[in-house]
Amino acid sequence: MSSKQKKKTPEQQKYDILQKKHETKRPVLKNCLRAFLVGGIICTIGQAITYFYIYFFNFTEQTAGNPTVATMVFLAMLLTGFGVYDHIGQYGGAGSAVPVTGFSNAVVSAAIEHRTEGLVLGVGGNIFKLAGSVIVFGVFAAFVVALIKTILINWGVL
């Protein structure tokens, strides 16, 4: 950073100071609170759905996770289609992006956006434009964790 600063001409440095003066500050604390609230609400809804599956269907705590995720993804898909999730995302920020509903939103919004370009090259080619990286790094991280676990089991640590 300092080396970059040195390279700047005096005019540029002056401009930087001026820019900093007029820059609107990011409300980090407010954003964090909103993300906490929105994320918390989404997770509470997820927990309620888990309990619903445990109570009314033959799912245990361990197996109820699968239908819960499916339901949350489905609900987020509907909300994205109706344009409600955009507002939630704008208000909640990371709180709405980190849970699985955010992933669903990323997939569905990309599909909607590229629908006009056709089903194959439009929807098919772009549906994972945003969510693709999540899948790639998710699968890779799972592979690394599984590898470490296998090694530890072989060594007799676990």
Place this chain on the structure above:
Amino acid sequence: MRFVRFSAILICTGLLFGCGTKGDDTKKSELALIKTTNPSPSVLDHRTEKNVDMAEGIKEEIQNYKEIYDAAIIKGDKDILVAYKVKHMYRFQMKKIEKDLKKKLEKKYPDEKFTISSDYKIFLEAVRLQEKMKNPDFSRKEANKKLQDIIKLQQEMT
């Protein structure tokens, strides 16, 4: 306007849920997921003094654990089902508690086959089975079959 609509939906949901609960004859199992029910241990076959004492002994053993706050014990023909709830702050050590409890019980009663679970669903089903057993029309055979179903459910991983 939006607020009015939102509160109307909330009130309607509340009323629907409120009307759903039965008056005085609310069963223990209906609230087993959210409330401490502490059901007394039950024996399906051969209600001999030895079997009853054993079930009571298991209950006492479990009550010694500060991490556990609610336990349902059902002694069947060959198996003994022990379902319990773990206090929230100790849920990180759930596997350790399960291992420890199983070891202790198997040491104390070496001839018995234990199925131990901290899953809410197993607990709920155990309480439901105990309630059904109060009905004189519910046969021992049916009860044993139900117990086997619960044990099978506990072993399900996905």
